[in-house]
Amino acid sequence: MPWSLYLALKQLFPSGKRFPFFTAISMLGVMLGVALLIVSISVMGGFGREIRRMIVDTQGEVQVRSRGFLPNNADVIATITDSPDVVGVTPFAEGVVMLEYNYKPTFPGMQGIDVNRINSVVPLADYVRVGSLDDLDDDSIILSSRLAYSIGATLGSVVEVYSPLLLEKMKGDEVMLPRELEVVGIFEIGHQSLDSSTVLVTLRRMQELYGLGDEVHGYSVKLRDGVDPDRAARGLNATLPEVAPGAFARSWMDSNQDFLFVVQLEKNMIFFLLLFIIVVAAFSVTSSLLISVVRKTREIGLLGAMGGRARDVALCFCWQALIIGLAGTGAGVALGFTVLHFRNDMIALFTRLTGSEEALLRFYEFSNLPAYLSNQDLSLIVGAAILISALAGILPAWRAARLQPVEALRSE
Numbered sequence: 098m099p100w101s102l103y104l105a106l107k108q109l110f111p112s113g114k115r116f117p118f119f120t121a122i123s124m125l126g127v128m129l130g131v132a133l134l135i136v137s138i139s140v141m142g143g144f145g146r147e148i149r150r151m152i153v154d155t156q157g158e159v160q161v162r163s164r165g166f167l168p169n170n171a172d173v174i175a176t177i178t179d180s181p182d183v184v185g186v187t188p189f190a191e192g193v194v195m196l197e198y199n200y201k202p203t204f205p206g207m208q209g210i211d212v213n214r215i216n217s218v219v220p221l222a223d224y225v226r227v228g229s230l231d232d233l234d235d236d237s238i239i240l241s242s243r244l245a246y247s248i249g250a251t252l253g254s255v256v257e258v259y260s261p262l263l264l265e266k267m268k269g270d271e272v273m274l275p276r277e278l279e280v281v282g283i284f285e286i287g288h289q290s291l292d293s294s295t296v297l298v299t300l301r302r303m304q305e306l307y308g309l310g311d312e313v314h315g316y317s318v319k320l321r322d323g324v325d326p327d328r329a330a331r332g333l334n335a336t337l338p339e340v341a342p343g344a345f346a347r348s349w350m351d352s353n354q355d356f357l358f359v360v361q362l363e364k365n366m367i368f369f370l371l372l373f374i375i376v377v378a379a380f381s382v383t384s385s386l387l388i389s390v391v392r393k394t395r396e397i398g399l400l401g402a403m404g405g406r407a408r409d410v411a412l413c414f415c416w417q418a419l420i421i422g423l424a425g426t427g428a429g430v431a432l433g434f435t436v437l438h439f440r441n442d443m444i445a446l447f448t449r450l451t452g453s454e455e456a457l458l459r460f461y462e463f464s465n466l467p468a469y470l471s472n473q474d475l476s477l478i479v480g481a482a483i484l485i486s487a488l489a490g491i492l493p494a495w496r497a498a499r500l501q502p503v504e505a506l507r508s509e
């Protein structure tokens with residue numbers, strides 16, 4: 098062991114004494130900064146992961162659309178499924194309707210699905226909490242949970258659906274009566290906006306309500322595990338124009354790039370702002386080491402007089418800063434993961450004490466706090482904390498290296 102490292106350990110943890118106060122304070126600052134970073138970045142990563150899961154589970158990994166309508170025929174489906182990256186495809190039609198029950202109107206987004214193909218792409222059956230997706234036919238409807246609650250509809254209720262086509266018919270002096278559909282299911286995705294503004298019908302019923310004939314608005318596509326959605330979309334774009342002019346494929350990342358950019362930007366900004374906590378902790382490390390240089394001026398002079406090189410004296414204080422950084426970072430990682438493990442218990446206690454559980458669900462759209470920390474994020478946090486702590490030792494090391502042995506020995 099180099100004597101500079103041995104001396105650094107002895108100065109930080111002197112034998113036969115209590116744990117040094119300045120060492121404890123320096124490590125505590127680094128620990129709290131790392132723990133706070135891990136908790137914050139994990140929560141943001143959890144939200145991002147949940148949002149990505151919801152997008153893929155409701156839209157598929159790739160969607161085929163057009164500026165107009167797309168034909169719903171075997172040629173288009175065969176062209177999509179012939180791609181080696183594709184394992185499932187389902188057509189869909191979507192639009193806004195007026196839905197009324199017991200004189201309570203609401204304006205949800207309606208999606209027409211092919212009940213024979215939907216589960217090969219989107220695990221929609223897993224989200225049906227009441228009723229069954231198998232019961233959905235042309236005379237029935239499935240409501241999202243919060244929408245059903247808001248209008249008071251339950252399983253077996255009959256709702257009236259008005260579409261924009263009704264207004265178009267009225268312009269031509271035609272009469273189109275609203276469609277009466279029986280509620281055969283209630284689904285819940287887990288996202289407040291989706292669970293309060295979405296209904297499902299069969300594709301044929303949606304085509305009738307919007308006057309689409311045999312056309313659809315698009316196709317949702319499921320890919321093999323591990324396939325890059327952008328690469329798969331490029332492959333489909335090379336073959337789709339042959340059977341459906343004007344059709345194009347977009348990955349879920351491309352379709353939601355603005356939203357995903359905002360989520361990533363928020364995560365990066367939180368990391369940047371909270372990193373300043375570690376920077377402040379590094380100033381604490383610098384201050385404690387500078388105090389140590391002043392207190393041990395005679396000892397530093399004695400090391401020089403005994404033949405110790407200025408570089409080795411400086412290295413002693415660099416070692417101390419690095420050790421503080423390593424110990425504080427390790428403790429911070431342990432504390433951060435401990436907080437994450439008990440995060441939902443802490444939130445449950447907080448909501449019980451403040452009575453804010455309903456507000457939490459309504460405005461922040463969660464009851465259980467999601468958390469996900471990638472290896473890349475963890476490495477970045479640990480690396481940044483250790484690097485900043487190590488840099489904190491440069492100024493004290495420089496100050497100690499500049500001390501002349503004769504002047505240092507004369508110090509009182």
